Amino acid sequence: MNSSLVHTKFSDTASATSGGLSCLSIDHKSASLSLLERVERHADELVQTLTQNEGHTPLAGDSKTPDQGVISGADDAQQNGSVVIATCNRFEAYFDANSSAPEEAIRAIARITGVPETELTQATRVRHGVDAAHHLFEVSSGLESVVMGEGEIGGQVRRAFSQAKLAGSTTPELERLFQHAATVSKTVKARTRVQTQGRSLVRLALLLAESRIGDWAGTRVLLVGTGAYAAVTLAALRERGARHIAVHSPSGRAHTFAKTREVRPLERDALTAELAAADVIIACSTAQDPIVDAELVARTVTAAPRPFCTSFTGRAGTADLPRQRLFIDLGVPRNIAPEAAQVPGVEVLDLEVIAMHAGVEELSSETEARQITSAAAAEFAADQAERAAVPSVLALRDHVHSVLEAEIARAAKLGPEAAQVQAALRHFAGRLLHEPTLRLRALGRTGQAPVAAAAVQTLFGSSALEPVG
Structure with a gap:
C-alpha cells in the first residue's frame, strides 16, 4: 500500500481572486478505486509538476504561457504554500494561496494522469475556508477513512505537515491549521471510542479472512512488500497467532526487513514456488504495476486432498479440486491483477471488497466525534x-x-x-x-x-x- 506523504509549494500569485485556505480531495467516497489507482500511479510526476514554478506545457484552452507553471504570478511578497497528503485511498492538497489553486491543480492532475478533466472534476471535492479546515479535522480524526476511526491516518497527516514544514512550504496559516488538526485528533481519541474501536484496513482485511481460516497458527502466509503497511500487517498477523510467514520484496529488501522480525525472507526468484505453497497471500507493496498477475497465479495452482480450512469451501477437498488460496490486496495501484480472481481456487479481497464491509461503527461515538470536529472548526474560524x-x-x-x-x-x-x-x-x-x-x-x-x-x-x-x- 502506498502511503507516501508529499508536500508541495506553489508559486506566488497575484490574482484578482481572494486568497486563503482551500483544499481538493480525491478519496474512496468520491472516486472509484481505478481512478485512485491512475492518480497514485503518477504520484511522483504530480508532485514534481505541482511543486514547479515554470516549464510546463499548458492545457488546451489554458491562457498561461509555458513558463508560468501550474500556478503562477508575479507577487513575490505574498507567500503561498500547500501540504499534500497522498495515501492509498486519498489524494488531498491543502492550499494557502489564491482561491483558484484547487481548480488549477485539477487541470494539472488531468493532464498528467490522462483522466479526462470532466471525470476528474466529478471525482474531486473542493472546499474553501472553514469547510477545508473542518474536512481536515475529520480526516485526521479518522472519520473520513474507509474504516471509521482508522488510527494510521492521524500519523500520516502529521508526517505530511512535518515534511512540508521542513521543506519550507508551509505558511503561518497552514501551520495553525495542521497544528489545530493534531489537537482535534487527540481530543477525539481521548473523549470518544471511535479510534479505539476503529479497525485499520489491515485488521479489517484479516477479520474478513478469519471466516475462511480456521487456525492462523497452521496457515502459511506470504507477505508481499516491506514498507510501513507490511510492518503493520506482520504485527496484526502475529496477534492472531500466525507463525509461518514468508516475505517477498519487489525492491529486494526482504532480507533487511526479515532480519529483525523473525520471518523468512524470499529470494527474488522464489516468488512462484512460495505462491504455490502459501495459503494466504497479502500484498501491500508500493509497486506501480501488478506484482502478481493471473498467468503467474494460474501456474501455481496445485491440487490437494484437503483445503487448508474446510470452512473455506464449506466441504472437504478432493484430489481433483485445486487447493484454496486467499489473496488480500491492500495496494493502490493494485498489487494483484483483478483477473487473478478467475483462477480456480483463488479468492481475492481487494480494497473495494474490504470497503464494502467497513461501515459498521457505533453511531453514538461517531456522532460525538463529529460534534467535536464541528466545534473545533467553528473555533478555528472564530480565531481566523x-x-x-x-x-x-x-x-x-x-x-x-x-x-x-x-x-x-x-x-x-x-x-x-x-x-x-x-x-x-x-x-x-x-x-x-x-x-x-x-x-x-x-x-x-x-x-x-x-x-x-x-x-x-x-x-x-x-x-x-x-x-x-
Whole structure:
C-alpha cells in the first residue's frame, strides 16, 4: 500500500481572486478505486509538476504561457504554500494561496494522469475556508477513512505537515491549521471510542479472512512488500497467532526487513514456488504495476486432498479440486491483477471488497466525534476572524501610545515629578485601551473586522490606521 506523504509549494500569485485556505480531495467516497489507482500511479510526476514554478506545457484552452507553471504570478511578497497528503485511498492538497489553486491543480492532475478533466472534476471535492479546515479535522480524526476511526491516518497527516514544514512550504496559516488538526485528533481519541474501536484496513482485511481460516497458527502466509503497511500487517498477523510467514520484496529488501522480525525472507526468484505453497497471500507493496498477475497465479495452482480450512469451501477437498488460496490486496495501484480472481481456487479481497464491509461503527461515538470536529472548526474560524481585527487593535494602540509619548515628552520638562507623571500617564493609557481592545477583538471574532476598522477610523481619523514610524 502506498502511503507516501508529499508536500508541495506553489508559486506566488497575484490574482484578482481572494486568497486563503482551500483544499481538493480525491478519496474512496468520491472516486472509484481505478481512478485512485491512475492518480497514485503518477504520484511522483504530480508532485514534481505541482511543486514547479515554470516549464510546463499548458492545457488546451489554458491562457498561461509555458513558463508560468501550474500556478503562477508575479507577487513575490505574498507567500503561498500547500501540504499534500497522498495515501492509498486519498489524494488531498491543502492550499494557502489564491482561491483558484484547487481548480488549477485539477487541470494539472488531468493532464498528467490522462483522466479526462470532466471525470476528474466529478471525482474531486473542493472546499474553501472553514469547510477545508473542518474536512481536515475529520480526516485526521479518522472519520473520513474507509474504516471509521482508522488510527494510521492521524500519523500520516502529521508526517505530511512535518515534511512540508521542513521543506519550507508551509505558511503561518497552514501551520495553525495542521497544528489545530493534531489537537482535534487527540481530543477525539481521548473523549470518544471511535479510534479505539476503529479497525485499520489491515485488521479489517484479516477479520474478513478469519471466516475462511480456521487456525492462523497452521496457515502459511506470504507477505508481499516491506514498507510501513507490511510492518503493520506482520504485527496484526502475529496477534492472531500466525507463525509461518514468508516475505517477498519487489525492491529486494526482504532480507533487511526479515532480519529483525523473525520471518523468512524470499529470494527474488522464489516468488512462484512460495505462491504455490502459501495459503494466504497479502500484498501491500508500493509497486506501480501488478506484482502478481493471473498467468503467474494460474501456474501455481496445485491440487490437494484437503483445503487448508474446510470452512473455506464449506466441504472437504478432493484430489481433483485445486487447493484454496486467499489473496488480500491492500495496494493502490493494485498489487494483484483483478483477473487473478478467475483462477480456480483463488479468492481475492481487494480494497473495494474490504470497503464494502467497513461501515459498521457505533453511531453514538461517531456522532460525538463529529460534534467535536464541528466545534473545533467553528473555533478555528472564530480565531481566523479575530486575527482580522488585529490591525485595528494595533492601529488604536499605536495612536494612543503616540499621543502618550508626546505627553510624556512634555511632562519630562516638569522637573523632579516627571517620573511620577510618566508612570501615571502610562497607567492611564493602559486602562483607556483595555475595554476598546476587548471590544475590537470581539467584533473581529464575529466576522466584523471591517466594522472595527471603521470604528477606529471614525473616532480617531484615517491617520490612526496608518503604521507608526
